[in-house]
Amino acid sequence: MANLSVELCGVKFKNPVIAASGTYGFGREFDEIYDISKIGGLSTKGLTLEPRLGNPVPRIAEGPSVILNAVGLQNPGVEHFIKYDLPWLKEKGTVIIANVAGRTLEDYEGICNRLNGLVDMVELNISCPNVRAGGMALGIRPENIEEVTQITKKQLTKTPLIVKLSPNVESIATNAKAAERGGADCISLINTLTGMVIDIEKRKPIIANNTGGVSGAGIKPIAVRMVYEASHAVNIPVIGMGGIMTGEDAIEFMMAGATAVQVGTANFYDVNAMPKIINQMDEWLNKHGIKSVKEIIKTATLNG
């Protein structure tokens, strides 16, 4: 058994495999299938101050090795989470990351104030491309990223802040630096790429929202490149994600510069994906005689 534990901003993870926001709810459904204490951490469904109903259906479509979703931040609101889901999750022995979103800067400020000290980490969703009035604008321009990071960091006196970056931008390195300047303790990337699938019989997009966030195996090379660029531009730790389906994929992201990874779409492909990925990482490390997963972080070097 290799040592799979990692540490991010002083928070200890038993392994570097974290459930990605929006694919795992608050963990209850997957806990009916396997004990979710097996996974390193869980980033919750995106939370907002008030409950939200989200977008009309259909909310999902498929492309080659990818899926597209436009759920639109349906969630029961942060108070419901604190009252009903958080106490249950705390019993589970996995790192709890609250993923948060808002329409305005005040929304972000308010929800971070409410969650300060209650969860292990907060992940700022400033890149969800689905809510017209919200996320997208804040996540694109470096000055907006810096501003929202500063404002939320001020509220999070007891809880480390992760800023989740959008890939739909001009320079991921510039945006990563903006989050770091704003005071982020960590960055995570990539959120989904914006895409569209058209039903050619109806001559209309399949997703009611027209566009959706593209995720899954097909986006992995883009994600690995961005994780490499971002992690080499900043001095804060990076959580990598985008199309991880296997233990080898997770290893690749860590070599690119990630200290931990998130797994999303793979949970739809195989409900047992996360425990399998953790086992596959262990097998790979054992096969290569590597005692601790920490030894592989940021070890990939570019061709001369």
Add this chain to the structure above:
Amino acid sequence: MKELIATVKSNNLIAENIYEITLTLPESVGYIRGGQFLNLAVGDKVHLLKRPLGIVKVEENDVTVCYQLKGEGTHIISEKKVGDKLSVLLPLGNGFVIPENVKNVAVIGGGVGVFPLISVLREHAGKINFNSYIGFRNKNAVCLLDELEKSNFLTVVTDDGSVGKKGNAVSAYFEDKNKVKPDLIIACGPPIMLKVLKQKLIESGDKTPCLVSLEERMGCGIGACLVCVCKTTSGGNTRVCKDGPVFDINEVEL
């Protein structure tokens, strides 16, 4: 609920664009209620979403579902041969929970919506009196008549009159309903069929309890991703995969 690697036992065309596939599971998944569904993998790394399909038949560890050829995924599944392996997640959803005192049920089914209703007929055969009203597009679409004949009384109609009377399942039921007087209606079919059923029940002041099974594009299939929601009449959302797919017709917007 388990994710298992099943073996294809048979996979045959049974009507125009409709296939019936029987999967042998490596182990029992416990009791499967009529109207529950499974999530079937396409079996490659290109199609990441499983296909949700209503369970038609359960015989020991053999589970049968039917599917309509729609896109790439179902075409690939239709090419699976006996002995091929496919990942399957089951059983999913609530199914039709029929109260003990119910003895006389009207079954209204249209098109591919007929499939999950068959598992209900099989589950309660001999214990409940079923009056079934089943609509197909035309004679090429008619299938599974041997199963539908498990009903105590069966009316098959088609849009063009090529089999049975010309008409739809909902109208066929309403012609008969005063004679049949069911304790419960169960229905599954295209959205327009369920919408018309709801309208007609309201317009005629018919208070017969009615359960409908809904279909929606799904992600995880287990209630985590909130992709397949349906609006409730109380103004919220409900998850088709986890809270449904079967709902009281009065509790959902159709």
